[in-house]
Amino acid sequence: MAALRSAFYRDSRLAREPLSAEAAVPLLAVGACGFTLALIAYGGKVADESWWTVVISPLAPDSLRFTVGITGVLLLAAMVRLLRPARMVATAWGPETRARLASLGALAPAEADGAVFGEGDRAGFAFLKRDGVWLALGDPAGDRRDAISAIWRFRDLCERAGVDPAFWRVGPDLLRIYGDIGLTAVSLGEGSLYLALRAEKDLAQLRELLPREA
Secondary structure, eight states: OOGGGGGOOBBBHHHOOOOOHHHHHHHHHHHHHHHHHHHHHTTTTTTTTOOHHHOOOTTTTTHHHHHHHHHHHHHHHHHHHHHHOOOOOOHHHHHHHHHHHHHHHHHOOOOSSSSOOOOTTTEEEEEEETTTEEEEEEOOEEEEHHHHHHHHHHHHHHHHHEEEEEEEEOOOOTTTHHHHEOOOOOOOESSOOEEEEESSSSSSHHHTTTTTTT
């Protein structure tokens, strides 16, 4: 898993989000459960057993089996909550965001509804919100690996918002990635520029939602 770290584009809540009461409770539960299991492991007839075998061991009293079982379940539940992917939100649009995108070489219009950056903040793009569609303005600019994570993050944001993702005026380099997230590339008739959208989307209807430059 460590060797494949770069293949994952979403950090866990524990690593990405600031510590809050929602994260502190499972974090404390992990510590308390781990301490309890450690105490049990250092004494008694079942000291050499794993915690799940203690639960079914005839050598352990019922009270110990119940305690270990509940502790193990709470430990696993708390770890799942801590390791869930972090909640993703789009970066609000403003002069600072626009400057960040410009420094990466991305399209940075005067007006946009937000921006999406990769997990490492080394690639990003602006986007517009349209009726039923969020429209990314061009390919993510910046580090290629981080650009791929930005595309997948945008897809996840759109899915959570209940809208379709689309990418306007993209080049051929990342078409395979757009295909991986379920988009079909349609030539805009402007050299090697494409519009990547859902295959079932009405292209004529979507054209009306494109920026004026289209």
